[in-house]
Amino acid sequence: MSSLSAEMRDKLRKWREENYRNSEQIVDVGEELINEHASKLGDDIWIIYEQVMIAALDCSRDDLALSCLQELKRQFPDSHRVKRLVGMRLEALERYEDANKLYDSILQDDPTNTAARKRKIAILKAQGKSTEAIRELNEYLEQFVGDLEAWHELSELYINEHDYAKAAFCLEELMMTNPHNHLYCEQYAEVKYTQGGLENLELSRKYFAQALKLNNRNMRALFGLYMSASHIAASPKVSAKVKKDNVKYAAWAATQINRAYQVRERAVGTKSPLI
Amino acid sequence: MGEVELSCVAYVKMYLHASLFPHCSVNGLLLSSSPAGADVCITDCVPLLHSHLPLAPITQLALTQVDVWCAQTDQRIVGYYQANASVLDCSPTPSALKIADRISDQCSQAVLLMMDNTKMSVECRVPPIVMYERRDSRWTLKDKQMIMLRQWEETRSIASQLLDSRDRTLLVDFDTHLDDITKDWTNQKLNAKIAELASTANGRL
Numbered sequence: 001m002s003s004l005s006a007e008m009r010d011k012l013r014k015w016r017e018e019n020y021r022n023s024e025q026i027v028d029v030g031e032e033l034i035n036e037h038a039s040k041l042g043d044d045i046w047i048i049y050e051q052v053m054i055a056a057l058d059c060s061r062d063d064l065a066l067s068c069l070q071e072l073k074r075q076f077p078d079s080h081r082v083k084r085l086v087g088m089r090l091e092a093l094e095r096y097e098d099a100n101k102l103y104d105s106i107l108q109d110d111p112t113n114t115a116a117r118k119r120k121i122a123i124l125k126a127q128g129k130s131t132e133a134i135r136e137l138n139e140y141l142e143q144f145v146g147d148l149e150a151w152h153e154l155s156e157l158y159i160n161e162h163d164y165a166k167a168a169f170c171l172e173e174l175m176m177t178n179p180h181n182h183l184y185c186e187q188y189a190e191v192k193y194t195q196g197g198l199e200n201l202e203l204s205r206k207y208f209a210q211a212l213k214l215n216n217r218n219m220r221a222l223f224g225l226y227m228s229a230s231h232i233a234a235s236p237k238v239s240a241k242v243k244k245d246n247v248k249y250a251a252w253a254a255t256q257i258n259r260a261y262q263v264r265e266r267a268v269g270t271k272s273p274l275i
Numbered sequence: 276m277g278e279v280e281l282s283c284v285a286y287v288k289m290y291l292h293a294s295l296f297p298h299c300s301v302n303g304l305l306l307s308s309s310p311a312g313a314d315v316c317i318t319d320c321v322p323l324l325h326s327h328l329p330l331a332p333i334t335q336l337a338l339t340q341v342d343v344w345c346a347q348t349d350q351r352i353v354g355y356y357q358a359n360a361s362v363l364d365c366s367p368t369p370s371a372l373k374i375a376d377r378i379s380d381q382c383s384q385a386v387l388l389m390m391d392n393t394k395m396s397v398e399c400r401v402p403p404i405v406m407y408e409r410r411d412s413r414w415t416l417k418d419k420q421m422i423m424l425r426q427w428e429e430t431r432s433i434a435s436q437l438l439d440s441r442d443r444t445l446l447v448d449f450d451t452h453l454d455d456i457t458k459d460w461t462n463q464k465l466n467a468k469i470a471e472l473a474s475t476a477n478g479r480l
Contacts, residue, residue, distance in 0.1 A: 021298070058298075126361075128361055128363060128364055156327075159327060159329055159330065160329065160368075162329055162369060162370070187327070189332075190327065190330045190331070190332050190333070191330065193330075193331055193332045194329070194330045194331040194332070196331075204332075219453045219454075219456060220332070220333060220453050223332070223333075223336050223453075224332050227332055227335065227336065228332075260456060261456065264456050264457050267457055268457050268459075270459070270463075
């Protein structure tokens with residue numbers, strides 16, 4: 001296999017595995033790979049068709065989406081997985097009723113089909129029906145309690161509804177099952193900070209610190225630590241010891257921030273505004 | 276309430292920001308380098324976020340940083356823009372109103388600008404924006420006649436030229452900056468590119 005097509009294949013795999021939504025790039029690379037190098041892909045071609053089809057929908061490239069879909073339908077005529085892609089195309093065309101009927105028929109055949117259930121929730125979200133989407137997603141999670149993607153989606157829906165307590169609960173579930181993920185810690189800390197009040201600020205500071213322990217380059221966590229510690233230190237309700245400790249944390253964070261920006265200045269050659 | 280003028284560079288960056296993150300809600304701050312007066316002249320904008328808009332820490336951080344930068348560069352924060360993820364809904368969210376309130380505490384002429392997603396096509400005859408102003412502590416729709424965008428056709432053409440070219444990836448918002456602090460959220464390179472296109476377009480802007 002030529003190294004160019006191998007390189008393209010690797011890129012697509014990376015984007016697939018890490019769930020990137022860089023749809024234009026996927027379409028660029030994927031379309032070329034399919035048109036010029038299909039023979040070299042072996043069985044990989046089917047998963048690439050699926051990936052490119054979804055990216056094509058994201059870019060309004062219905063022509064490309066349809067051609068990928070047709071190849072998949074031909075190869076896997078009775079597949080629920082392909083049927084779900086047909087549904088996604090209907091969603092892209094805003095034919096939500098037709099899409100729902102399709103997903104319902106999948107679920108009649110196979111009530112445990114999580115993909116179809118999640119698509120139905122995605123339709124509710126697209127239609128602006130957040131309350132229903134939240135309710136359905138909660139019901140889904142009662143059955144499929146280990147679905148991380150669903151917990152994260154639910155936390156986002158709650159954040160958009162300004163229901164921070166429930167968003168925090170979802171993030172707690174995520175942190176419990178993924179204690180090494182610095183992003184969940186940092187998002188949890190942001191939600192706590194947003195809720196406000198001394199207790200929440202202290203929690204937020206702790207979780208910003210935890211995120212930093214897991215990834216010391218997380219700038220949001222560093223800034224978050226600085227801000228939460230500063231607010232706690234400035235609060236009239238804290239003891240002298242707590243104040244002193246938080247002044248120390250804030251000072252440490254400020255030094256780290258300044259250091260990071262100095263490195264940046266050297267790298268980029270221009271000064272940036274500093275707090 | 277006086278007139279509001281929106282510059283080419285401010286509009287183009289807002290448009291690119293919304294277009295580069297089509298599945299996200301995006302927001303940003305509107306700036307002016309003109310002195311305070313009856314009319315508001317929006318001369319620039321700073322794209323802020325494309326994720327977790329309602330959460331406080333990064334928004335507060337961004338507001339502080341932009342404030343500092345404005346003081347250094349003789350600009351003022353005069354407004355806030357947002358483009359919702361949902362195509363159908365272009366009404367201001369509670370967090371949008373909150374930020375706009377905060378800005379209007381410092382700037383009595385503050386404007387709140389929502390992008391109208393349904394009108395964001397290449398050939399839109401009018402700018403796809405809906406503007407609000409603060410009257411009696413409530414944000415109300417501004418009279419359309421009072422919003423000026425000089426040379427709309429040129430501005431619109433510059434916006435779509437940039438969107439189609441590689442240069443669109445020059446746009447940096449605060450979120451992107453936090454992911455990689457070597458990226459410049461003041462968008463100097465992109466501003467220069469827009470100015471270049473504008474001067475080729477017609478000499479004055």
